[in-house]
Structures are given as structure tokens and as C-alpha cells.
Amino acid sequence: xxDLAEAALNAAQVKGAGYADVRLDExxxxxxxxxxxxxxxxxxxxxxxxxVRVLVDGAWGFAGSARLDRAEVEEVVDRAIRIARASARVxxxxxxxxxxxxxxxxxxxxxxxxxxxxxxxxxxxxxLRADAAMGAVKGVSIRxxxxxxxxxxxxxASTEGAFIEQELYEAxxxxxxxxxxxxxxxxxxxxxxxxxxxxxxxxxYVTAMQLDRHGQRIGEEAVALLxxxxxxxxxxxxxxxxxxxxxxxxxxxGHPTELxxxxxxxxxxxxxxxxxxxxxxxxxxxxxxxxxxxxAVTPTGLGTFGWDDEGVPAQQSFLxxxxxxxxxxxxxxxxxxxxxxxxxxxxxxxxNRIPLIRMTNVSLQPGDSSLEQxxxxxxxxxxxxxxxxWSIDDKRLNFQFxxxxxxxxxxxxxxxxxxxxxxxxxxxxxxxxxxxxxxxSEWSVWGLAxxxxxxPPQTAHVAHGAAPARFQHVKVGILK
Amino acid sequence: xxxxxxxxxxxxxxVKRFIDKLxxxxxxxxTEVMVTEWDSALTxxxxxxxxxxxxxxDVSVRVRVVKDGKTGVASINQMNESAASDVLKRAIAIAxxxxxxxxxPMPGPAxxxxxEAWSDATAGATPEERAxxxxxxxxxxxxxxxxxxxxxxxxxxxxxxxxxxxxYHHHRSTEATINSVVMGDAGSGYADRGAINVQDLDKDExxxxxxxxxxxxxxxxxxxxxxxxxxxxxxxxxxxxxFMSYTGFSALAVEEDRSFMRLGERxxxxxxxxxxxxxxxxxxxxxxxxxxxxxxxxxLIKKGVATGVAYDMMTATTxxxxxxxxxxxxxxxxxxxxxxxxxxxxxxxxxxxxxxIKRGIWVTRFWYVRIVHPKLxxxxxxxxxxxxxxxxxxxxxxxxxxxxxxxxxxxxxxxxGVSTTTKLQIGEFIGASRVPAVHLKAFTFTS
Numbered sequence: 001x002x003d004l005a006e007a008a009l010n011a012a013q014v015k016g017a018g019y020a021d022v023r024l025d026e027x028x029x030x031x032x033x034x035x036x037x038x039x040x041x042x043x044x045x046x047x048x049x050x051x052v053r054v055l056v057d058g059a060w061g062f063a064g065s066a067r068l069d070r071a072e073v074e075e076v077v078d079r080a081i082r083i084a085r086a087s088a089r090v091x092x093x094x095x096x097x098x099x100x101x102x103x104x105x106x107x108x109x110x111x112x113x114x115x116x117x118x119x120x121x122x123x124x125x126x127x128l129r130a131d132a133a134m135g136a137v138k139g140v141s142i143r144x145x146x147x148x149x150x151x152x153x154x155x156x157a158s159t160e161g162a163f164i165e166q167e168l169y170e171a172x173x174x175x176x177x178x179x180x181x182x183x184x185x186x187x188x189x190x191x192x193x194x195x196x197x198x199x200x201x202x203x204x205y206v207t208a209m210q211l212d213r214h215g216q217r218i219g220e221e222a223v224a225l226l227x228x229x230x231x232x233x234x235x236x237x238x239x240x241x242x243x244x245x246x247x248x249x250x251x252x253x254g255h256p257t258e259l260x261x262x263x264x265x266x267x268x269x270x271x272x273x274x275x276x277x278x279x280x281x282x283x284x285x286x287x288x289x290x291x292x293x294x295x296a297v298t299p300t301g302l303g304t305f306g307w308d309d310e311g312v313p314a315q316q317s318f319l320x321x322x323x324x325x326x327x328x329x330x331x332x333x334x335x336x337x338x339x340x341x342x343x344x345x346x347x348x349x350x351x352n353r354i355p356l357i358r359m360t361n362v363s364l365q366p367g368d369s370s371l372e373q374x375x376x377x378x379x380x381x382x383x384x385x386x387x388x389x390w391s392i393d394d395k396r397l398n399f400q401f402x403x404x405x406x407x408x409x410x411x412x413x414x415x416x417x418x419x420x421x422x423x424x425x426x427x428x429x430x431x432x433x434x435x436x437x438x439x440x441s442e443w444s445v446w447g448l449a450x451x452x453x454x455x456p457p458q459t460a461h462v463a464h465g466a467a468p469a470r471f472q473h474v475k476v477g478i479l480k
Numbered sequence: 481x482x483x484x485x486x487x488x489x490x491x492x493x494x495v496k497r498f499i500d501k502l503x504x505x506x507x508x509x510x511t512e513v514m515v516t517e518w519d520s521a522l523t524x525x526x527x528x529x530x531x532x533x534x535x536x537x538d539v540s541v542r543v544r545v546v547k548d549g550k551t552g553v554a555s556i557n558q559m560n561e562s563a564a565s566d567v568l569k570r571a572i573a574i575a576x577x578x579x580x581x582x583x584x585p586m587p588g589p590a591x592x593x594x595x596e597a598w599s600d601a602t603a604g605a606t607p608e609e610r611a612x613x614x615x616x617x618x619x620x621x622x623x624x625x626x627x628x629x630x631x632x633x634x635x636x637x638x639x640x641x642x643x644x645x646x647x648y649h650h651h652r653s654t655e656a657t658i659n660s661v662v663m664g665d666a667g668s669g670y671a672d673r674g675a676i677n678v679q680d681l682d683k684d685e686x687x688x689x690x691x692x693x694x695x696x697x698x699x700x701x702x703x704x705x706x707x708x709x710x711x712x713x714x715x716x717x718x719x720x721x722x723f724m725s726y727t728g729f730s731a732l733a734v735e736e737d738r739s740f741m742r743l744g745e746r747x748x749x750x751x752x753x754x755x756x757x758x759x760x761x762x763x764x765x766x767x768x769x770x771x772x773x774x775x776x777x778x779x780l781i782k783k784g785v786a787t788g789v790a791y792d793m794m795t796a797t798t799x800x801x802x803x804x805x806x807x808x809x810x811x812x813x814x815x816x817x818x819x820x821x822x823x824x825x826x827x828x829x830x831x832x833x834x835x836x837i838k839r840g841i842w843v844t845r846f847w848y849v850r851i852v853h854p855k856l857x858x859x860x861x862x863x864x865x866x867x868x869x870x871x872x873x874x875x876x877x878x879x880x881x882x883x884x885x886x887x888x889x890x891x892x893x894x895x896x897g898v899s900t901t902t903k904l905q906i907g908e909f910i911g912a913s914r915v916p917a918v919h920l921k922a923f924t925f926t927s
Contacts, residue, residue, distance in 0.1 A: 033811065040813045041553070042811065086606075267526060393881060455532075456633070457908070
């Protein structure tokens with residue numbers, strides 16, 4: 001691989017690139033699905049290839065190919081250079097990458113048990129046990145459980161002298177029970193929605209979930225939701241569980257602090273951001289309880305790695321400090337526009353894509369409350385758990401979320417189970433209404449493996465550290 | 481446009497030879513091989529300049545084996561002898577390592593009707609041609625004091641599927657798409673187009689639409705949320721249909737009692753007729769599905785009555801009927817998917833859809849639509865890039881974007897007008913829809 005990388009960089013320089021980098025990537029993925037007591041799917045997917053990114057006359061070109069040989073390297077470099085020259089004809093301002101990045105090294109995800117060495121039967125047995133636990137509940141009509149394991153070996157090299165090898169592992173799993181009636185479909189999933197809970201690490205990440213111990217509970221909850229009363233409409237105190245808080249961070253803080261989006265490069269697709277540069281260090285984004293960081297070092301985070309796809313080392317930075325908007329997620333190119341240096345968030349979802357600014361582990365720091373205390377202090381509220389639907393406008397201001405499960409809170413006590421719960425708000429108003437965040441013992445890292453951005457589309461795997469949190473005067477029950 | 485580069489795809493005979501050898505080498509009782517190869521490029525622009533410009537060549541070889549009542553699926557992105565051996569070995573290993581699982585039947589051979597979906601001009605589109613196209617839109621926007629953003633892509637693909645029961649189908653296609661948002665200081669507009677032949681994309685027509693919309697959508701003022709009569713442009717209608725397909729048009733969704741489709745019952749207004757047809761050349765045609773079954777037309781909603789759903793091999797076998805050719809690649813637990821949707825045009829010229837509206841909202845497009853309740857067909861989302869107030873039959877002013885939370889069936893139940901013209905909307909990930917604009921009696925905006 002090193003030889004091909006060097007060949008690509010040499011060819012790019014000879015053909016006129018002012019800067020070039022190459023990523024060689026080998027990706028292996030195993031997926032297992034158990035449905036209604038049967039093994040429904042097992043697949044084993046492999047992909048390898050390389051991509052060359054060049055700057056010519058201050059403009060970008062990129063080309064990639066699955067064919068890993070010298071002749072193809074020459075052809076792909078030619079293609080990238082030609083594309084960059086075409087870009088230069090319709091360039092706005094020349095790209096400035098700021099100071100050179102010369103990182104060298106090797107990183108491997110810490111893990112206890114390589115998921116690719118765990119026998120398939122062991123994985124399937126665990127899913128079948130969880131399936132049986134859900135199936136024991138009368139009224140559960142659809143049961144599904146899944147696992148996913150990923151291994152990515154990648155090499156990054158640049159004409160500035162960077163040379164990095166990384167071996168990244170992910171493991172994920174989840175179960176879901178669905179119950180239906182003539183007018184209702186209700187589902188409950190564990191540990192998270194979106195099919196599974198995922199983190200960087202080995203098979204130990206999956207066994208720690210104890211899927212089989214939660215099957216019966218979520219089955220019972222799905223059935224109970226069919227006949228539960230509708231979440232009432234009104235303005236109430238809202239308490240979110242940690243997983244829904246994580247998605248709230250993702251949509252209303254993670255995305256709007258992506259500096260490429262702020263500069264308009266996602267405007268025609270994923271949208272822009274209300275968090276524009278003149279608001280930096282001025283916008284009171286949230287209450288003093290709200291401190292949000294971005295880091296690529298938290299254990300088990302899907303945004304944890306050694307270096308990003310521009311060779312910038314993993315690091316931690318503040319986005320929101322005690323409510324004040326203080327930082328962005330940046331790349332070399334965007335950071336230099338603000339006179340900053342990249343904080344290492346550029347990632348591509350494969351060899352055939354250019355890196356974009358992607359969330360790393362964007363986390364709400366723990367507070368000093370607890371879920372129990374938050375409920376006890378609430379007179380008229382709703383507790384909501386596990387995401388069911390999510391939508392936010394193109395500037396990341398106007399949002400509406402729905403959750404699988406909710407409970408009313410009356411005079412400090414958890415009341416009736418509620419179905420079809422939704423809440424809506426405007427980002428800074430919502431985060432400024434946050435008056436409590438649970439502490440470290442209830443804080444955990446939630447992986448989201450379905451974050452879409454870019455054209456052609458890319459899916460990033462990102463994470464959010466979060467704890468249950470409370471918000472005042474929130475509009476709930478949009479669906480009557 | 482003069483082409484200087486041609487998409488590099490493997491010769492069809494070579495693909496066939498590769499598949500045949502793989503099938504012959506398989507020790508499994510049944511084997512399926514799917515090859516997808518593509519060569520595509522995309523030029524992305526923002527603030528009136530190109531900022532990303534990419535190209536890729538890749539292939540996917542996907543093998544499904546059924547051995548002793550067990551299924552294994554593996555894929556690799558190389559098309560050579562060692563890759564074939566590796567992917568087959570892995571698929572067999574998966575089947576061998578499991579106790580009995582669910583087996584999705586493979587189809588036997590059946591003729592598929594060839595459909596033309598190839599354009600040499602698209603396959604040969606160059607980076608310079610894409611840059612010229614983009615430059616024309618950016619220049620027009622700049623002259624108007626606006627900024628253009630968007631992406632222009634061209635690509636070529638071949639898809640072949642075969643199995644050990646004698647199925648072999650091959651199809652090649654091209655696709656060119658352009659989308660653009662144009663922004664002023666206080667508002668934006670949107671336009672997109674898609675075609676098989678890149679020469680069918682008219683840069684001036686796109687620039688006219690997106691710039692006009694952006695200019696009319698400046699300094700929008702808020703309007704009270706509530707229930708309004710609406711005109712939905714084709715962009716919004718296509719998105720609504722895609723969500724209907726995703727949640728309700730599948731036989732598995734009906735079988736699992738999570739679909740809004742109540743077959744034989746009236747579920748929308750009688751002005752609504754929706755079908756799926758993978759062979760209609762005015763869409764984005766594909767003659768067979770990802771299981772190797774030839775596509776059949778499926779009437780989904782006929783004059784407001786739910787008449788049919790899409791089937792794949794699994795759901796068809798369960799119900800003792802034929803697949804309609806709507807299977808997805810193995811392994812698939814999501815069920816069949818209708819990907820070539822059509823909505824019947826009506827009798828009203830698009831500009832006249834507003835003529836009878838006293839007070840209503842004109843919606844250019846939706847954004848970030850998500851399902852709130854699948855069985856009640858309720859979705860939420862925002863309007864974007866051109867939302868206008870209609871008063872006494874005229875568009876009077878732009879309004880701030882609104883969030884809607886609305887049952888799709890209830891909205892279509894009040895269909896008061898359907899445009900005479902339709903537009904091809906290429907889906908973000910798969911398939912396409914050809915739809916008209918519609919005038920609906922009631923649509924609920926919640927904030």
C-alpha cells in the first residue's frame with residue numbers, strides 16, 4: 001500500500017499538483033439480522049480502493065478507483081488533475097490549507113475481542129435469545145434484532161510528508177419489538193433506535209448491552225403503548241432520556257457548528273446554519289448548564305480515531321461553554337478562513353469520497369442533577385425516551401422530534417404511559433430553557449451510524465456523550 | 481457538446497463470462513450473482529464557484545448462496561478470478577456456519593423487456609462540460625446579485641444479475657442530474673432536473689427557474705400557522721410519494737399490519753391515481769429488479785381506491801402469487817420497494833391551480849421529511865426555498881418557511897386540482913417519480 005501511495009503522490013506532483021493526498025482504504029463489514037425467531041440475513045461485505053485529492057491552481061480535484069495497481073494510480077491521478085483544472089475555471093477564492101500537516105504514526109482501536117473472530121453461532125444465539133424474550137410477550141407482532149461489525153484499515157499520505165496507518169473497529173447491536181392494532185403501530189427498541197447501538201471497540205461492546213435481558217421489557221412496553229393515552233398537547237416541562245438528548249445535540253448543535261455548512265458548501269443539500277461567524281463568542285446558545293465539546297478521544301465513541309482524513313491529530317475542543325457559543329468543527333481549509341487551525345474533524349465514508357467536516361464525539365458535559373431529582377422537582381411535565389422521528393429545518397433552528405415512549409409527570413411523580421409523544425422548538429430558545437443535566441453516573445456515549453451529508457451522499461458514524469436533561473416551557477403533543 | 485472522455489465500464493461479454501464462471505464454481509444448491517459497476521462524477525458549487533469536484537469508478541459483486549436450507553451473502557468490489565473465489569468462499573462459509581435460517585426463493589428464468597436508458601453523451605460527459613454548465617448558472621446568479629449553490633452529476637452504470645436456475649439479465653443506464661439553490665441576502669430559490677441524456681438538461685431553463693424563484697422569495701414575512709389550502713409543486717409531491725412508497729406500498733408492510741393501504745377501500749380523493757412502472761421510458765426505467773424478476777406495472781391507487789402493492793420473491797411466495805419485480809438486493813428484511821412511481825396528471829394548467837384559492841400557501845419543496853405515524857400516514861417536515869402566500873387567486877408575497885405535520889392520505893383526500901404537466905424527479909438514493917403539481921384543500925402547518 002505504501003508503494004501505491006508514494007506513486008500517487010509523485011505522479012500528482014509531477015503533473016502539477018501544489019498539494020496532494022491519497023487514502024487507501026480496506027473496509028470489511030458483517031451484518032446479522034434475526035427476525036421473528038429466524039436468522040433472516042447474514043452478509044459479509046468487503047470494499048477496497050484508493051482516492052487521490054489534488055490542489056491545482058488553488059482548486060480541488062478528486063478521483064478514486066477500486067483497482068489497486070500502478071497503471072490505475074497513474075490514470076486516477078490524471079483524472080483528478082484534469083478535474084482540478086476544470087474546477088479552477090469556476091473558482092471563487094483559491095484554497096488555503098494553512099500550516100502544513102506532517103503527522104506520522106499508527107493507531108488501532110482499543111478492543112478486547114476482535115468481533116471478526118467471534119463465531120457466527122455465538123452472535124446468532126444471543127440475538128435469538130433476545131428474540132425469544134420479546135416473543136414471550138403476547139401481542140408483539142414483529143421482533144427484530146441485528147448486529148453490525150466493521151473493520152477499516154486505511155493509509156493516509158500527503159505531499160507535505162504525512163503518513164498515517166489506522167485500523168478502526170466498530171461493533172453494534174440492537175433489538176426492536178413492534179405491536180400493531182387497527183389504527184396503531186407502536187415499537188420499542190433497545191438500547192437505541194435506528195436499528196442498533198454502536199461504538200468503537202470489539203465484541204465486548206455488544207455483550208455489555210445484555211440484549212437478552214431487555215427483550216421482555218421492550219415487548220411489554222410496545223404492547224402497552226397500543227392502548228396508552230395520546231401525549232397531550234400543551235406547553236410543559238420536558239425531560240429527555242440520554243439517547244434522545246444525544247440526538248438533540250446531534251441535530252441542533254453538531255450540524256450547525258460544521259464550518260463548511262456555515263460557509264455554504266452544503267447549502268443546496270443539507271442546508272446552512274444559523275450559527276454564523278459573527279455570533280462566535282457572542283451568541284448565548286444555551287443556559288449556563290449547557291457545555292458541549294467535540295472530541296475524537298472518548299473511549300467507545302464512533303468519532304474516536306488517531307488522526308482525521310487530513311492527517312490532523314485527534315483532539316478535544318469546546319463548541320459551547322456554559323451556554324456561550326465558542327467554537328466550530330473545522331477542516332484545514334475552513335479553519336484558515338477564520339485564522340484558526342483545524343480541530344481535526346474531516347472524515348470520508350470510504351476511499352471513493354472526499355473528506356467532509358463530520359461530527360466526532362459531540363457531547364453535552366454532565367451536570368449535577370439526576371433523572372430522579374429532575375422528575376421530583378417537576379409539577380407538570382412529560383418524560384420522553386428513545387427517538388421515533390426527527391426533523392429540523394435547513395438552518396438548524398426549527399425542530400420537531402417524536403419518541404417511542406413517554407410518561408406524564410404530575411407533582412413530582414411519574415404518571416401514565418403516553419403514546420405518540422412529540423415536542424418542538426427553536427434551537428437557542430430550547431437550549432436556553434435547559435435547567436438541569438444529570439451527572440456523570442447517568443452520562444453515556446451514544447453512537448449514531450446514520451449521519452448523512454454531502455453530494456455524492458456520505459454516511460458518517462458519529463457519537464454523542466449525553467445524560468438525561470430537563471427543559472422548561474416546551475411545546476409537546478404536536479400530533480393530536 | 482463534444483465528449484473527450486468515456487465512462488469506463490467492463491464489456492458486457494466479459495461480465496457475463498465472469499458471472500458464468502462464478503456460478504459454475506459454486507458448490508451450493510442455488511447461487512445468485514449480482515454485478516453492479518459504475519463510473520460517475522459530480523461537480524459541486526457554492527458561492528458562485530466550484531468547491532468540490534469528484535469522480536469514481538467502482539464495482540460491486542454480490543453473491544447469494546443457498547446450501548442445505550441456509551443462506552449466505554457476501555460481496556466484494558473487485559471483478560477478477562481471485563475476488564470471485566474469495567467472495568464465493570465467504571458466502572459459503574456464512575451458510576455453513578449457521579443453523580437453519582430463512583430462505584428467500586430465487587426466481588426461474590423469465591424474459592425481461594429491454595428498455596433504453598443509455599446516452600453516449602452522458603457517459604462521455606467531461607469535467608470541462610460540467611464546469612461550463614455550472615459556470616453558466618453561477619454567472620447568471622452573479623449578474624442578478626445572487627449566489628448559486630448546487631451539484632451537477634453525470635454517470636454510467638451497468639447491472640447484471642444471474643442465478644443457477646438460469647436467470648441472466650443485463651441492463652446499462654446513464655443519469656445526469658443538476659440541482660441548485662440560489663440565494664439572495666434574504667431568501668432563496670430552488671430548481672432541479674434529471675435525465676438519462678445530459679443534453680436534455682437546459683442550463684438556461686434551470687437558471688431561469690431558480691433565479692426567478694430566489695428573486696421572488698426575498699424578505700419573507702411570517703404567516704400564522706394553521707390549516708391552509710395549498711399548491712404543492714412537483715418537488716413536494718414527489719417527496720410525499722416517496723414516503724408513501726416507503727411506508728405503505730409494500731406487500732410486507734401490509735402483511736405486517738403497518739401500512740396505511742386498505743386494499744379495496746377508498747383512501748384518497750378520486751383525482752388521485754398512482755402506479756409503479758419500471759418499464760415506462762418517461763421515468764428512470766429498469767427492466768428487472770435486484771432478484772432478477774422482470775418489472776411489472778402495479779396500480780397502487782386508482783381514482784382514490786387502494787388497488788395493489790409491490791411484491792418481491794419472499795412476499796409473493798408467502799401469499800402464493802408472482803413477484804411484481806420489486807425486490808431489493810439480498811439480504812433484505814425490509815420487503816419490496818416501489819421505485820418507479822407515477823401520478824396521473826389532471827386537467828388544470830399548473831399556473832391555474834391557484835385561481836380558485838382565496839387564502840392559501842404555495843409550497844416549492846419540502847425539507848427533512850420524516851414519518852411521525854406510519855399507519856396514519858402522518859409526516860412532518862419543513863417548507864424550503866420558496867413558500868408564498870396565495871390571496872384571491874394570486875401569489876401575493878413570500879412567507880417564512882413553515883413546519884407541517886400532516887397525514888398524507890388526508891391531504892390527498894382533498895385533492896381539488898392536478899396539473900396537466902408532470903415532472904421527472906430522480907430520487908436521492910434509488911428510483912424516480914414522475915408527478916404533477918397539486919392543489920389540496922387542507923394542509924396543516926404547525927409552526
